[in-house]
Amino acid sequence: MSIHEILEKPEFTKSDIVQLLSASGEDEKLLFKHAASVKEKSIGTTVYLRGLIEMSNVCAKDCLYCGIRKSNSRVNRYSLDEKEVMTAIEFAYKNRYGSVAIQSGEINSPAFTDKINQILKASKKLTNGEIGITLSCGEQSEETYRTWFESGAHRYLLRIESSTEELYSKIHPNDNSHNFSRRLNALRILKEIGYQVGTGVMVGLPFQTLEHLADDLLFMKDFDVDMCGMGPYIEHKDTPLYAYKDDLLPLNERFKLTLRMIATLRIMMKDINIVATTALQTIDKIGREKAIQIGANILMPNITPGKYRDSYALYENKPCTDENADDCKNCIDVRVHLVNHQVGYAVWGDSQHFKRKQKINKKS
Ligand code: 5AD
Ligand code: FES
Numbered sequence: 001m002s003i004h005e006i007l008e009k010p011e012f013t014k015s016d017i018v019q020l021l022s023a024s025g026e027d028e029k030l031l032f033k034h035a036a037s038v039k040e041k042s043i044g045t046t047v048y049l050r051g052l053i054e055m056s057n058v059c060a061k062d063c064l065y066c067g068i069r070k071s072n073s074r075v076n077r078y079s080l081d082e083k084e085v086m087t088a089i090e091f092a093y094k095n096r097y098g099s100v101a102i103q104s105g106e107i108n109s110p111a112f113t114d115k116i117n118q119i120l121k122a123s124k125k126l127t128n129g130e131i132g133i134t135l136s137c138g139e140q141s142e143e144t145y146r147t148w149f150e151s152g153a154h155r156y157l158l159r160i161e162s163s164t165e166e167l168y169s170k171i172h173p174n175d176n177s178h179n180f181s182r183r184l185n186a187l188r189i190l191k192e193i194g195y196q197v198g199t200g201v202m203v204g205l206p207f208q209t210l211e212h213l214a215d216d217l218l219f220m221k222d223f224d225v226d227m228c229g230m231g232p233y234i235e236h237k238d239t240p241l242y243a244y245k246d247d248l249l250p251l252n253e254r255f256k257l258t259l260r261m262i263a264t265l266r267i268m269m270k271d272i273n274i275v276a277t278t279a280l281q282t283i284d285k286i287g288r289e290k291a292i293q294i295g296a297n298i299l300m301p302n303i304t305p306g307k308y309r310d311s312y313a314l315y316e317n318k319p320c321t322d323e324n325a326d327d328c329k330n331c332i333d334v335r336v337h338l339v340n341h342q343v344g345y346a347v348w349g350d351s352q353h354f355k356r357k358q359k360i361n362k363k364s
Contacts, residue, residue: 003027007034012268017214020264021257028260032294035263039295042270045341047292048349049332050101050134051092051303052278054312055080059105061138061178063161064171065202067236067313068105074238076311080304082119088303089123089131096346099132101157101300106138113144120151132348134198139186142193149193155350156190157198157229158183162205163219164212171205171241187223196354198227198273203261204254205233206244213261221268226351227298228265228272231279232258234315255283259294266295271352273298279315289339298349301332 003023006016007030023031039045056079057068068075080088085102092100102119104112116137123131134155135148145156162168165180172178190197201216220228232254235245249257262274276296280287288299304312336343 003030007031007267012264014211014214014218017217017264018210021210021213021260023260028256031260031263035266035295036293038267038270039297043297043352046297046344046349047276047336047341048099048273048298048344048347049097050099050132050298050300051088051095051097052300053080053085053088053100053102054302054304054308055085055102055104056107057105057312058107060108061106062173063178064173064240065205065233065236067238067315069239072238075313078308078311080308082115082122084305085119086122086126088305089119090126091303093127093131097301097303098345098347098349099134099155100303101134101136101155103136103157104138108140108144112137113140113147116153117147117151120148120153124152130346132350139183142189145186145190145193145195149195153195155196155198155227157200157227158187158190159200159202159229160184160187160216160219162201162208162212163216167205167207167212170207191223196226196351197223198229198275199223199225200229200231200275202233203230203258204249206241206247208233213257217261217265217268220265224353224357225269226272226354226357227275228269229275229277230258230261230265231277232283234279234282236313236315251283255280255287259291262291262296263294269353271356273349273351273353275300278302282315286335289335292336292341293339299332299336 006019009016020031057075058077058079059068059070062069062071089100120133123133133153134157135153136157160183161171168180187197187199199220203213235242235248258280266274274296275298276288276291280291284290333343
C-alpha cells in the first residue's frame with residue numbers, strides 16, 4: 001500500500017505504522033504534511049509552555065540508560081530547596097508561562113512527598129490558583145499520587161520507556177523497583193485518580209525495532225493517553241547501555257525517526273498534547289521547532305536555576321545548560337513564530353483530548 005493510501009485510513013494497523021515509521025524522501029514529506037494539517041485542524045497552531053524545573057537529580061533507581069542513575073558516582077547530586085523551587089515558579093508566573101512542570105529523580109519517602117505537597121500548596125497560594133502544574137516524579141504510591149492531586153497537581157508524566165516488557169527488561173535492572181507491571185499499574189492509578197496522564201518512550205534504543213515503536217504508539221492509543229513526550233535516546237558514557245553505542249542508528253536517523261513517531265502519533269491521536277522534547281534540540285539546534293511543525297504543541301523551557309543545570313544530565317550535550325531562564329524566555333517567542341505558530345501565554349493549555357473525554361463522561 002502507498003503512504004498516501006495509508007494516510008487515508010481511519011485507523012492504522014501495526015504494519016501501517018511500521019511503514020509510516022520507515023518513510024523517507026517524498027513519502028516522509030507526505031507524512032509530515034498530513035500530520036501538520038491534522039494538528040492545525042484539530043487543535044490549531046498555538047504552542048503552550050511548561051516551565052521545566054529539574055528539582056533534584058538524586059535518584060533511587062538505576063535505569064541502564066540514564067546519566068543520573070543511582071550507581072553513577074560521577075554526578076554532582078543536588079536538590080533545590082523549597083524556596084528555590086518557588087522562585088522558579090514565580091518566574092514562570094510573572095512571565096505568563098501558564099504552567100510549570102516539576103521533574104525529579106525518583107525518591108520514595110515521606111519527606112519527599114511532603115516537600116512536593118508544600119510546593120504545590122505554596123504555588124497555588126502565590127499565583128491565586130492560576131499556575132498549572134505537571135509533575136514528573138516517577139513511580140509513587142497511590143496515596144502519594146492522591147495527596148499531590150488534592151493539593152493541585154493536575155497533570156502527570158510517566159514514560160513507559162517501552163511498552164514491550166521484553167525490551168523494558170533489557171534497559172532496566174531486573175528487580176522489584178524496575179518492574180514493568182508496576183509501571184503500568186502506576187499509569188493506571190494516575191488515570192483513575194483523575195490526572196491528565198502523559199507517557200512516552202525513547203526512540204533509537206539499543207535492541208529496539210520499528211515493530212516495538214509501532215507497538216508503543218498503539219499502546220498510547222489503547223491506554224488513551226492525554227499527553228506524550230518522546231525523544232531520541234542519547235547514549236551517556238557513564239551508563240551500562242553505552243556498551244551498545246556501536247549498534248545504534250546514527251544520531252540524525254534517531255532524530256528523524258523521532259519526528260516520524262511524533263507525526264504518526266499526531267494523526268492517530270488528533271487532540272492530545274505532544275511535547276517537543278529537549279533531547280531533540282540536543283541533536284539539532286532547531287529540533288524542537290521542527291517537531292512543532294509536524295505535530296508537537298508543547299514546549300518545556302528550562303527554568304531550573306542556572307547553576308544546577310549541568311548536573312541534571314540524563315544524557316550528554318544537553319542544550320541550554322549554560323543559560324539562565326531569562327535567555328531562554330527571550331528566544332522562545334521568536335523561535336515559535338519562525339515556524340508560524342504562536343505561544344499561548346498565561347493559560348494552562350490542558351489536553352483537549354482530556355477535556356473531550358470529561359465532557360463525554362458528564363453526558364453519560
Ligand atoms: N537519552 C534520552 N532520554 C533519556 N531519558 C533518560 N535517559 C535518557 C537518555 N540517555 C529520558 C527517559 C526519562 C526522561 C526523564 O528522560 O525517558 O523518562
Ligand atoms: Fe532515575 Fe531511571 S535512573 S528513574
